[in-house]
Structure formats: C-alpha cells, structure tokens
Amino acid sequence: MSNSPRLNRFLARRFAAYIRFAYRTSTYSCEGMEEISAEIRAGRPVIMGLMHQRLMLSPFMFPPREEGDICSITSAAKAGKLAGLVQEEFGFQTVPLPRKQSHVALSRAIVGKMREGVSVGFAVDGPSGPSGVAKTVPLAWARLTGRPIYLTAFSARRGFRLGTWDRLFVPLPWTSGVILCERFAEDMPKKPTETETEALRLALETQLTALCARADTACGHSTPLL
Template sequence: MSLRKKIADSETTLNWAARRIASYIRMVHRNTKWQRIGYDELDKLAEQGEPVIVVLWHQRLAQSPYFFPLDKGRICSITSAARAGSMVGRVQKLFGMDTIAMSSHKRHVALSREVLGKMKQGISIGIAADGPRGPERVCSTVPLVWARSSGKRIFGITYSARHGREAGTWDRLLLPRPWRNEGVFLCREWTETVPRKATDEQIEQLRQSLEKHMNDITAEADRMVGRTPWEPKL
C-alpha cells in the first residue's frame, strides 16, 4: 500500500475531513435564510416515535443532516461502504444520525433485516434512492421493498438554495454558497400504497411514481428559490 493511500485511509485523516465537511454544512445552514415547508405530519410522527422511510436524491445530500427533525426522533441513513459513502456516514454521525453501510458483500436480505430491525425500534430510515452510483435521478425499488415489508409511510424530502453550483460529479451534487443565501427544505409524503403481494409490473409502476414524486418536489423547491429545475443529461 502506498503512503498516499495509507494517509487517505487513516482514521485521523478521514475524521479530519469529516469535521471540515460538517463545518461547511453548518456554515451554509447558519448563513442561509431557510423556509421549512410541509413538515407538519413528519414532525408529528417523529414526536410519536412512529418511524418512516425518507427518500432523497443523491444530488441534494449536502444539507441532508437537516432534512429530518432530529430533535424529535431518530433516523438511520443508508450509505455506501465505499470511500465517498463512508465519508457521508462519518459526516452524518457528527450531526447525531445513525448509519448503516451498504456494501456489495452484504446480501440484500441481510441489509433489509437490519433496516427492518431499526424501524421496529422506532428509528426512521433515510436513503438516496438513486445512490450510491446512479444513474442520476433513477429511483431504485429499495424504498418500495422496505415500505412493503414494514408498512411504513414514505416521505420525499429535498432542498434547494438560490446561490450555489453543481459539482462535476455523476449526480451533479448541489453545493450551496455558505453566506448570504436563501433556501428551502421541502417535505411531502408519497401517498401510494405498496401491496404486500405486488407484482413486478406493479412495483415498476410504483417505482416510476416515486421517481416522479421526487423530481416534482425538487423542481418545486428549485423554482421557489429561483433556480432552473434539473433536466436529464442528453
């Protein structure tokens, strides 16, 4: 192993980087005038200890520690076990979130069992539905599988900021300007029901419905702050 890789993989280096990223996220949050819209039902459920499934787009991860009312309930974020996903998990832990690392070596059945166990403890689950590697804005069926198994409700959450830039990453990660900014957090329940014995065709229809729901609320948040809504790459 090269010296550079040893340094990059060291706990000291990774924790230092996580603290720097967390500082940026806090600075953005502190120096932005936020609107928080559509949270009444989620806040009530969190206070009652009723877990939900929170879905977001990978592009909007940069303010994800503020998506869920952590003062009212607990949430566990599903992250990748790869280096970038591991860093997301480290950062989110600094804000008081639980995390589960999802790796190619962990069977989906084992992951689902772990997730369902968290929900039985009253802990909500958060997942980037198009992560960890995309394609961008293509929703996976994972949140639907968990909703079918648990009977829990799905809430789509997104944010947008007036001033910011998109990174040159596969997800076009939105990086808000950390001063004199305006932003919005938008939460809206996806109200479709996932049947316990849904067919493959029904699951695909529901997947497309959830994908549209996420794109609709993200476009709405963008318009509210004067950003041009996302368009797929040609």
C-alpha cells in the same frame, strides 16, 4: 478519503462545519416537516427518500435528533464512508452497505432498526446512480414495515454543482432556500407484482423529481438543477 481513521474524522468534521456554516448563515423556509415530526414524536418511524444530488443539507431535511433517531444508509465506497462520517457529526446513525451484501440482508437490518423506533434515510438513486433513477429498495422497506415513505428536497438561490456522477448541489453561505417534504402519494400493496413494483418505483421517481423541480423554481432557477 484516506486509510487513516483520524484523518477521515478530521475531514468529516471540516465538511460538517461547512454545512452548518452554509445553513446557519442562510434563510431556509421549510414546508411539510410538521407531519413528519408528528409521526416521529408519536414513536412511529418513517422512511425518508431524497435524490443523491441533494445530500448536502440532509442533516436539516429531517426533524431534529431530539425528536427521534434516524439511520442513514451509506455505500462501501470511500466517498460513501466519508458521507457517513459527516452524517454522524450531526447525530445520524449509519448502516454501511458492503459491496457483496444482498438487498435481503440490508432489508433485515433496516426492519430491525425501524422496530427499534429508528427512522431511515436513503438516497433513492444511490449509491452510484444512474442519477435521478429511483431504486425499488425503499418500496420493499415500506412493504415490510408498514411505515410511510416521505420524500424531501432542498434548493438554494446560490450554489454550485460538482462534476460528480450525481452533480452534487452545494449551497453557498448567505443565501436563501427551501426545504420541501411530502408523503409518497401511492399505497403499498402487501404482495405487489413485478409490474406493480415497477409502476410504484416510477411513481416515486416522478414525484421526487417534481419535488426537486418545485424547490428549484421557488429559488428562482429557470430550469431544474437535476
């Protein structure tokens, strides 16, 4: 990413064009999206969580924008800013996370968005890892808003992994794949203890890891891509 807003927007449009091309030339089955769509159409925003590795198809892992708005949390790093510009090409709102901003300040911003009826999407192991290790932040948002967390994952038969910290999975065009969504299985206490919070974090991480593995298996991968 450069210091030129014009060049950055150009790069974002090129990335978005590839994502659209790869998705539209392929066949993806979708499981579990109906429940999320029902919540959104009823004016009840949700919290969407995925692994950073599976961000490439995130524009298609949430109901269409005409059903409801969604806001993506992006990092202050150059790659995070570029990812935010790419998601804006698909109609996402974005909330940048300045390096010095506290989780409290971010949570206030997210609560404000959700009170406006905007859903929130977040890579649970972002913005910089460790890969596959969930943070507690989405749990705090669920507690503060009373809204559910839905987990989502995709996989494809043909694709490749980049040499980034998250081993970002890039699907190829003219392939087939799956998009899986399911509700986080645990209830959120109003005032969880540190022990309960850690148990919930681990449960979220375990469930999402299993969802990614199930998507990979459905696409013929003998071992999980995570």
